[in-house]
Amino acid sequence: MTALKMLREIRNKMLLKTDWWVLPDRTPTQSQLDYRKALRDLPANFPNVALNENGDLTGVTWPEKPE
Numbered sequence: 001m002t003a004l005k006m007l008r009e010i011r012n013k014m015l016l017k018t019d020w021w022v023l024p025d026r027t028p029t030q031s032q033l034d035y036r037k038a039l040r041d042l043p044a045n046f047p048n049v050a051l052n053e054n055g056d057l058t059g060v061t062w063p064e065k066p067e
Contacts, residue, residue, distance in 0.1 A: 003049045031066035038063035
């Protein structure tokens, strides 16, 4: 698996966990919207993402999930 593919898979799982924030019967906070946008922007914002010798991602800073 490539580093970008792994980043996208992790990112997509993180987005799925927050999908309920943007359901039609909810009003997300601005920090929730900002978090989701930061996740969607990840691949473009970290062009030097790589896998280390253990297969872990390096070169990426994950956004902090709001409460």
